[in-house]
Each structure stands twice: as structure tokens, then as C-alpha cells.
Amino acid sequence: MDLLRINNISKAFGSHQALEDISVSIPEKSIFGLLGPNGAGKTTLIRIVTKIIEPDSGQVFLQEKEMSAALVRKIGYLPEERGLYKKMKVGDQLLYLAQLKGLSRGEATKRIKDWLEKLDLGAWRNKNIEDLSKGMAQKVQFIATVLHEPSLIILDEPFSGFDPVNADLIKNEILELRDKGTTVIFSTHRMESVEELCDHIALINKSRKILDGSKVEIKNEHREGLYTIEYKGKLPINGEFDARDTEETDAGLVKAVVKDKSGEGPNQLLKKLLREVEIHGFAEKIPSINEIFISKVKD
Amino acid sequence: MNRIHIIIRREYISRVRKKSFLIASILGPVLMAAIIILPTYLATRGVEQKDVLVLDESEYFTDVFVPNDELNYEFVDASEEEAKAKLLSEGYYGLVFIPKIDLEDPFGYKFYSGSNPSMSIVNKIEREIDRKVEDMRLELSGLDNEVINSFKVSTDLDTINLSKGGMERSSSSGAATAIGYIAAFMIYLFIFIYGAQCMRGVIEEKNTRIVEIIVSSVKPFHLMIGKVIGIAGVGLTQFIIWIVFSFVVIAGVTAAMGIGGVPATDGAEIMGTPQARQVDPGFVEQALESLGAINFPMVMASFLFFFVGGYLLYGALFAAVGSASDTDADAQQFMLPVTIPLIFAIIMLGAVLNDPDGSLAFWLSVIPFTSPVIMMMRVPFGVEIWELFLSMFLLVAGFIFTTWIASRVYRVGILMHGTKVNWKILAKWFMASN
Structure with a gap:
């Protein structure tokens, strides 16, 4: 009620x-x-x-x-x-x-x-x-x-x-x-x-x-199929993963946000990533309310 | 209604408990007593005798300048210059110089002194000289002083109030004037002091923002009216304390110093010519009798009514001014227009006094913005009962009217911050739906 x-x-x-x-x-x-x-x-x-x-x-x-x-x-x-x-x-x-x-x-x-x-x-x-x-x-x-x-x-x-x-x-x-x-x-x-x-x-x-x-x-509703990954190796620069916000961590790994462009879900994305690099971390990036708000205001 | 009661109680108790209230309660009567007692006390102590030199070249005035309580005359036989030197070197208060004069056309009198001489002393000396010259001229013309004096009359009108019931009471416009003035001023002061408190209370609530919490529990109107009434209670309490305490202090000090009938004697001397009027033994009784002509219960009841009613009329307006201001300084611009009728009433007191039953007095005493002050000036003289009731009725109506206006401004104003408020904005607030 x-x-x-x-x-x-x-x-x-x-x-x-x-x-x-x-x-x-x-x-x-x-x-x-x-x-x-x-x-x-x-x-x-x-x-x-x-x-x-x-x-x-x-x-x-x-x-x-x-x-x-x-x-x-x-x-x-x-x-x-x-x-x-x-x-x-x-x-x-x-x-x-x-x-x-x-x-x-x-x-x-x-x-x-x-x-x-x-x-x-x-x-x-x-x-x-x-x-x-x-x-x-x-x-x-x-x-x-x-x-x-x-x-x-x-x-x-x-x-x-x-x-x-x-x-x-x-x-x-x-x-x-x-x-x-x-x-x-x-x-x-x-x-x-x-x-x-x-x-x-x-x-x-x-x-x-x-x-x-x-x-x-x-x-x-506002999930965009983005995942934060930590990996060792080199991701192809071409558009497949659309990696962004790349940065190096203290542990000598690379941290980046990738997009599940095909929309097949995390398991499929992970399989594709494993073929390219050594994965140390993988988590879906859930938008914060603040991010949702900012994107909404921009619309 | 119950919530207004809670607000009234807070406004009342939080102020009555303050140290400043206690101090004002004690100091007020002490000051009031001082104002009444001090002049009397000083008058009874008398003035210090002053030594004055007299250089009388005309030799007409040897019997005129006789030493008295106030002035000790000392004749000198010297030149004007020598006398002036003596004045300065020996510390005399002054020197009266009278040249050789022609009685037909006397001139050239001088008064030398080290500092500015007091008006009363100069007047006194002038009067002594005038009288002597008059007497001598009369003598020259062959008229006998005794005969002249026998022609002189002194009229004393006994003023008596006639009431419709046939009662006769001797009246005293003096007593009525005094009571009227005191009552009118008390009301004027009360409205100003407690109106300002009302305003400051509102500004405080607005600044601390506590008002937002309160108006989420009670209507803004209830908060405003609770504050206005609570502060009226504080004023009334203070007033009653003053009255009671003043009587105690005045009675106590008067008894201790044994100065009962002195003011009357003193008054006679100030008002009449000193040589003319001896104090009438019946003067005090007469004064008391004329006080009896004033309807005290009526004066007291009217006073309380106009005291509270006048404050309530203005109190709501002061609250509205507070609601439109973030600081005391902001409030200044609206204070003047709100208080102008009151100041005007005080200025008009003299004119009203000249004709307490005239049309000016009538209108000013029924228009609610001036009536509390002006009506209290008239009541001790006695006013028609219908005029009094008309005035009271209009005051209540005026209070309802100003409170209505004020509450409409207040309910918007208390939630506004940082706005530069002017009359246009006030009007907008007043018109706002809610």
C-alpha cells in the first residue's frame, strides 16, 4: 500500500x-x-x-x-x-x-x-x-x-x-x-x-x-551491458569490445570497461575475452543513480 | 485553540524568565520614583545662596536689594571698573550695575558675571528693579501705593463638573492633564517596546528557520497570534509589577524623607509671583478633592483596554514587518510607516489638550491607529460614554483588520529568505492565494 x-x-x-x-x-x-x-x-x-x-x-x-x-x-x-x-x-x-x-x-x-x-x-x-x-x-x-x-x-x-x-x-x-x-x-x-x-x-x-x-x-532498466574487467595482456583495439577508460592498476594489471555489444550475456562475453587476455577480474558495471540522473538530464 | 495556548505560554514564559525582564521590572519603578521624587527632593534642599555685588550709582535701590535665601546682596561703593575687578578676584556670582538714571526713561542697567547667569536670577533682579521704578513713578505722580493696591483683584475660578444626575464635583484640569499625559505616554511606550519585541521574535524564528518546523505543526496565523498575545501578557505583567512596585518605592521614600506637602508649596512658588501668593492652607485638600473629580475606575478600565487593544493593533503589524525582514536593519524601512500614526498621535496631544471635546480630539480618538493614545488623553477629562464605546469598538475592529492584513503578509514572508523586500513585494504576498 x-x-x-x-x-x-x-x-x-x-x-x-x-x-x-x-x-x-x-x-x-x-x-x-x-x-x-x-x-x-x-x-x-x-x-x-x-x-x-x-x-x-x-x-x-x-x-x-x-x-x-x-x-x-x-x-x-x-x-x-x-x-x-x-x-x-x-x-x-x-x-x-x-x-x-x-x-x-x-x-x-x-x-x-x-x-x-x-x-x-x-x-x-x-x-x-x-x-x-x-x-x-x-x-x-x-x-x-x-x-x-x-x-x-x-x-x-x-x-x-x-x-x-x-x-x-x-x-x-x-x-x-x-x-x-x-x-x-x-x-x-x-x-x-x-x-x-x-x-x-x-x-x-x-x-x-x-x-x-x-x-x-x-x-x-538502465543497465547498458557494460563490464569492468581487469586483465593481463592486450585487447584488440578494434571495435569488438569497445574497451574504454583503460588504466593500469598498481598490481600491474590493466583495468577497462568493455561493452557486451552482441547482448548475449556475461558468459559469452567472458568466453570471448578469455580468448584474448588473461582475466583477473570481471564484474558488471551497474549504473549509479547519479550516472542515470546525469544521462537523463542530458537527454 | 489548544495549540495557540501552547505558543502563548512559550512566548510568555521565555520572556518573563529572562534576566532583562527582571532588571526592567526593578529599574522601571526606581526610575519612575526617581522622576517623581528627585525634583521634590532637590526643591526641598533649596538652592545654594549666591553672593551678588550691587553698585548703585542712582542710590534709589538701597532698600530693594535685601539679602534672601537665594541671593546675598552686598553693596559696594566703587567705580564700575573696580567693582568688576572685585567680582572676578573675590569669586562673587555676579555684579548688578545701576547707573545714574532718569526715572522717566531709565536705561543702562547691567549684570556682570563670570559665567552665564541663570535666567531665574536675571528675571528676579529685573523684577526688583521694575517694581522699585514703578513705585517711585507712582509716588511722583502723587498716587498713594496703598490706594493702588486696594484696587488690585485676584480672581480664582472654582471649576466644577456637573453631571446629569445633579452631582457637583470640583474639577481640576491640572490633574486630568497629568493623568492623561502619563497614560497616553505609557501606551505609546508600551506599543513601541513590545511591538519591537514581537518583530524581533519573528525575525529570530525566521533566521533560525525553526519557523518551518512550527508551521508544519500549526498554522502560521496561530503562531503569529500566539506570539502577539503572549507578548501582550508580558507587557501587562511588567506594567502591573511597575505600578505596584512604584507605589511601594514612592510611598517608602516619601515616608522616610518626610516630604509630604512640599510639592504644592513649591508649585505655587513656581507658578505665581513669589511675593504675591502665600500657600493656601487648603491647597492640598483642594488638590485631593479635584483628583476626586476624576473617575478613576473608568480611567483604569479604559487604560487597560487601550493599553492592550493598542498594542494588539500594532503588534500584528510589527510581526508582519518582522516576517518581511532578515535582520533588524531590514526592518527599519517598514518600521517608520507603521509607527507614523503613533508618533502623529503623540505630536497631536497638545492640540487635543487645548480642546479635549473638539472635533480633532473626537476623530483622533475614534480612529483606531491614534485612538489608544488620544483617547487616554481625553478620558480623565470625562468623555461621552458612546464615544468611548465607539472608540473601543473601532479599535477591536481595527485590530481584526490589521491582524488579517498582517497574517497574509506573514504567512508568505516567514518562508522567504534573501529577498530584497519592498512594498510591491509585500502587496504581492498579501494577494498571494496561499
């Missing part, structure tokens, strides 16, 4: 068309990558989903119900630009944001304590945000996003500003939440950073969706 359905959303700011007829479905319990370069319209789409702004046309459905103020509270949103009240205590701040999401004082207090302990912030509860390091403040903000146990979490550029240790910590928390049944949307322009996490993706460029679907399927 789809947790979130975005149907034909369009939005213009004056003469600038920010989103044009965007439709995306986000399956339940998935990690969904909303990918695209800066200025593509990702943040606008998120703001429409969270009802911060209204679309010119189109609808958003959460669990098959049209998005409403009450439903928005089932969403946890971490904006790209992070910020909290500088002169407010960590605990008070989290309590305030949780109460705005509809949590009772008692329940919120209990969860805040648990989360702060979990992310090693227990000692900072009564400190002002301005006394925290940037990384700690970001962790506090992450807690604020997930405290009310939303069924959908939207993270806009989640790893920008985190050091590698904290990024890893947050990554694990996200996976844990997914395993518990939460759906997660990542929005980012750094596609490599979330590629490994996402099950589904949508690519947005210049206010239009240019691709979406399951990550595996997309990758399969």
Missing part, C-alpha cells in the same frame, strides 16, 4: 513554475529518495506535502485520506536549514515542539528523556541550544522530528552538517525506524549519500519528475 500519494501537483511563484504536474507514490515502510539538483523543486514539494504552502493544483493523500492539518501531525519534518530557539533549554524546546504536535506533557517528557539518553545528550537537557555544538544541536533537531512517532518522516538534506560519526548514528536510527514501520523520505541533491539507503526514488529536474520507481528496477 502507498503511504503517501502525490497527484498532479503544480505550483508557480509568480512567473516561475516551481513544480509541474508532479505525481509520486511512496510505498509504506520504504525509504524513499526524492532526488534532484538544487532548485529542482524538492523543498517546494515537501512544503506542499507538509501543508506549509498550498499547491496551485493537485492533491496529496496520506494513508488514502486527503492531507489535512490533523494529518500533517503524523509527519515529522527536518528542514534543510536547521535551527532552534538559541536561548531555550534543550528539554523545554523538545517539549514545546512535541506539544505542538499534540503530545501530552507527560508522554513527551518521558520520550524526551529516552531519546536524549539514546543519543548521548542526557547531560545537556538543561543547557541552552546556543551552548551546544552544531552536531549536538542537529541531534536535538532529529529528536524533535521523530519524537511524536510519526508515520512519515521527511528529511531534507539530512546529512549535511553532520560529522561522519553522527551521520552514521543517524543513519542507523533511520534504519531502525524503518524496521519499526516508519516511512522515510529523503530529499537530497547528493545522490550518492542516500543511494545505499533508498528502496525507491524519484528524480526531479527543473520542476518536472523525470524518473521514479524502485531503485533496483530503475537500475536494471
